[in-house]
Amino acid sequence: MKSLLRIASWPVEIGVIAGTLLAFRLAVHFEMLEQIYAFSRAHEEWELDEYFTLLLALSMSLPLLLWWWNRQLSRANRLASAAEAEARRLSLLDPLTRLPNRRGFYRAVEEVTSGSNPALTVLLLDLDRFKPVNDLRGHEAGDQLLRAVARRLRRSCPEDAIVARLGGDEFVVALSRPGLDDCGDAIGRTILRAMQEPFVFDDWQASISCSIGIADWQRGLSGSDLLRRADQAMYRAKQAGRDGLAHFDPPLGEALREQAALEHDLRRALTAGEILPYFQPIFDITGRQLRAFEVLARWCDPQRGFVPPDRFIPLAEELGLIERLSEIVLEKACAALEGWPTDLPISFNLSPRQLGDPMLPYRILAILERHGIPGSRLEIEITERAVLADMEVARRIVAELVKAGVRISLDDFGTGTSSLAILTQLPIDRIKIDRSFIAEVDRLPERAKIVAGVLALASSLGLDVTAEGIERDEELAFLRERRCALGQGFLLGRPQPAEDVARLISDHEEPARAVG
Numbered sequence: 001m002k003s004l005l006r007i008a009s010w011p012v013e014i015g016v017i018a019g020t021l022l023a024f025r026l027a028v029h030f031e032m033l034e035q036i037y038a039f040s041r042a043h044e045e046w047e048l049d050e051y052f053t054l055l056l057a058l059s060m061s062l063p064l065l066l067w068w069w070n071r072q073l074s075r076a077n078r079l080a081s082a083a084e085a086e087a088r089r090l091s092l093l094d095p096l097t098r099l100p101n102r103r104g105f106y107r108a109v110e111e112v113t114s115g116s117n118p119a120l121t122v123l124l125l126d127l128d129r130f131k132p133v134n135d136l137r138g139h140e141a142g143d144q145l146l147r148a149v150a151r152r153l154r155r156s157c158p159e160d161a162i163v164a165r166l167g168g169d170e171f172v173v174a175l176s177r178p179g180l181d182d183c184g185d186a187i188g189r190t191i192l193r194a195m196q197e198p199f200v201f202d203d204w205q206a207s208i209s210c211s212i213g214i215a216d217w218q219r220g221l222s223g224s225d226l227l228r229r230a231d232q233a234m235y236r237a238k239q240a241g242r243d244g245l246a247h248f249d250p251p252l253g254e255a256l257r258e259q260a261a262l263e264h265d266l267r268r269a270l271t272a273g274e275i276l277p278y279f280q281p282i283f284d285i286t287g288r289q290l291r292a293f294e295v296l297a298r299w300c301d302p303q304r305g306f307v308p309p310d311r312f313i314p315l316a317e318e319l320g321l322i323e324r325l326s327e328i329v330l331e332k333a334c335a336a337l338e339g340w341p342t343d344l345p346i347s348f349n350l351s352p353r354q355l356g357d358p359m360l361p362y363r364i365l366a367i368l369e370r371h372g373i374p375g376s377r378l379e380i381e382i383t384e385r386a387v388l389a390d391m392e393v394a395r396r397i398v399a400e401l402v403k404a405g406v407r408i409s410l411d412d413f414g415t416g417t418s419s420l421a422i423l424t425q426l427p428i429d430r431i432k433i434d435r436s437f438i439a440e441v442d443r444l445p446e447r448a449k450i451v452a453g454v455l456a457l458a459s460s461l462g463l464d465v466t467a468e469g470i471e472r473d474e475e476l477a478f479l480r481e482r483r484c485a486l487g488q489g490f491l492l493g494r495p496q497p498a499e500d501v502a503r504l505i506s507d508h509e510e511p512a513r514a515v516g
Contacts, residue, residue, distance in 0.1 A: 094165040096143055097150035105164040105172055106223035112162075112176050113217060120176050120217035121184040124230035125153070125191065127169035128209045128242045137204065145206055148199050156194040157187060172227065184214040188245045196243070209243035216248075232256045263319060265301060266312055275299050275325055277333040278495035279346070281504060282466060282488045285480050290505065292379070294347045294488060295333045296495050297325060313351075322351045327363060334371040336498035342505050347379040347409060352386035356393055361400035368404075375405030381432065383411050387422050395426060402427050409466070413454060423461065431458050435469020435489070442474040455482050 092104030100108060112120050127149065134142040146169065153171055154163050162174035173191070175183050195210045213234025217226055229248040235256070237246040269275055279293040299307045316322045330348055337346065354360055368375060380401055387394045398408055409430035410422060422428070433454055441447045451467075458465045467479050470489030479487055496504060 094167075097147055097165050099150050099154075099171075100162065100164040102164070102166050105162065105166070105174065105227075108162045108164075109174060109217075109223040109226065112174070118176075118217065118219075120174055120226070122215050122217070122226050122230045123173040123175070123184055123188050123191070123245075124166075124213045124215075124227065124234045125171040125173070125210045126234055126238070127171075127195075128211055128238075130169040130208055133206050133208070141201075141204070144201060145199055145208075148201075149195070149208075152194050152197075152199075153191065156191050161187070166227075172230070184216070184247075185245070188212045188214060192243065192245065211237040211242050212245035213237055214245060214247045229253065259315075262307075262312070262315065265304070266299075266315060266319070266321065269299055269301065270321065270324060270328065273328070274301065275328055276497065277329045277336065278497055279333075279336075279501050280488055280495040281493035282347070282486050283492045285467075285476065285484055285487045288492075290344065291486055292345045292347060293501065294381075295329065295349075297329045298495065298497075317351055317353055320353075322353050323357070326351065326354060327367065330364065331367050331370075332498070334367055334373050336501065337373055337377065338371055340502060340505065343377060344505070345377040345379055345407075347381055349381045349411065350386060352383065352389050355382060355386040355397060356390050358393060358396065361397050361404075364401065364406075365404050375401070376407070379407040379409055379430070381409045381411040384415070384422055387426065391425065398426050420457075423463075428463065430464040430466060432466045432468055433484075438467050438469045438475055438479075438489070439471070440475070442472075442478045448478070451479075451484075452482055455484055 092100055092107060094101040094104075109120065109122075112118060130142070130145070133145055146165075149169075149171070150163075150165060153173070157163055157173055158175070160176065162172075162176075164172050164174075166172055173187065175187060191212065192210065195208060199206045199208070211234055213230040213232065213236070215226055215229035215233055221229075232252055233246045233248040236252060237244050240246065276298055278296045278298040280296055281290055282292040282294060283289065284291050297309055297313065299309075299312055301307055313322070313325075316325045326348075333346060333348070350360075364378075364380075365375070368378060382394070382398070402408065407429040408427060409432055410426075410428050411432045412434045413431045415434050415436065423431075431454065433451060437447050437450050437454075439447075441451050455465055464485050466486040466488060467484050468488055470476050470479070470487045470491045472491060475489075476487065476491060493504070
């Protein structure tokens with residue numbers, strides 16, 4: 001169609017007409033018309049004169065037809081050009097809010113920064129508490145709220161500001177104010193106040209807020225680079241508690257680049273099998289006899305060396321990798337158990353995310369079965385936070401594990417507010433006193449009272465107790481005097497790789513008894 005539009009033009013029409021006139025002139029010159037007339041008279045039964053008359057009429061009307069056709073093609077060309085221009089315009093707009101979309105934002109940034117005196121500050125907004133609106137009232141209500149946010153955001157910004165929606169519940173504001181260094185802060189706080197006001201609709205209302213990241217354009221930055229800096233600052237604002245703003249600075253960028261590199265390396269480490277189980281010994285405090293091991297995840301990166309678990313475990317939870325990591329570590333731990341010259345049990349921590357998965361007990365039991373490990377040799381450690389996330393699901397998971405002989409311990413006991421309630425609702429076998437209570441328990445009377453109270457409570461309920469984080473002889477003596485059953489910590493033994501566990505077991509001459 002476009003090729004026809006390009007071909008159709010007045011020069012083409014004039015050429016056709018000229019060619020027709022030339023052919024007619026040649027026919028006259030060579031007396032072709034007389035010959036045609038004589039031929040038609042000689043064959044009147046063929047009625048050739050009617051055909052020649054029709055042909056002549058068509059030849060005479062050809063210029064008119066060409067003129068009409070050219071008009072139609074020109075009109076179609078104008079309509080196609082207008083449609084293409086409208087399509088280009090719409091491709092730069094968000095269909096829901098009618099604000100510029102990501103492409104439109106990049107186009108606007110390019111126009112501003114290519115000017116003679118470029119200055120640009122970008123504010124990236126992410127709505128807080130927007131997802132509950134979608135979950136509670138549906139996507140139609142969510143769309144209604146996004147349109148209202150767009151209108152309020154437009155009213156809160158200067159007329160010359162670029163306001164765009166990037167997608168989801170993310171918006172961006174670009175301010176071009178040469179010489180005004182603090183305009184981003186001022187507009188950002190105006191937006192924060194505006195978003196704090198409830199959004200009222202016909203039969204419902206919503207209260208939300210937003211987190212804002214601010215970044216200033218520098219020569220050489222593209223629109224995507226600028227957005228990435230603002231996004232990093234916005235992430236900092238969310239970490240600080242939401243409903244606030246934060247600025248990008250070079251240290252933040254470096255920290256986030258390091259975080260991104262760590263994320264990449266963690267994914268690679270899981271695939272490469274670099275996350276390994278280490279085993280921390282658990283001893284009978286009174287006799288210093290080896291009773292069990294706690295399985296701990298350890299990561300030795302080829303370049304980084306040992307990465308602290310308090311750094312990569314939370315990252316794995318944040319990235320949704322904790323289930324995979326835990327199963328890899330438990331699988332390797334059970335494989336190590338097969339070669340131990342004893343039937344000592346192991347304890348294994350579950351994250352809050354895992355305890356919300358109804359299929360978890362079946363995967364754990366499948367790992368035990370693959371390695372011929374009875375359920376009685378496994379103790380699962382759960383935390384109050386994990387249980388309270390969904391008590392019903394937690395109760396079903398624990399019941400399935402207990403049915404297979406797995407023991408359950410309540411980790412970090414005393415650090416929450418509902419530990420006592422959990423003891424009455426779940427079949428707990430053991431309490432683990434958090435290390436924050438054990439540190440300097442011999443010197444701090446308040447901690448001493450708490451530990452003594454936990455030990456008395458456990459005794460009255462018939463529960464075993466393990467004290468974590470024992471690092472000093474005085475702490476060990478305090479627990480021994482109060483008849484705490486088991487203990488673990490650097491004083492008693494550090495976490496060790498699987499290949500060293502057999503030697504540790506053989507070093508204790510008296511056979512170890514299973515935790516009972």
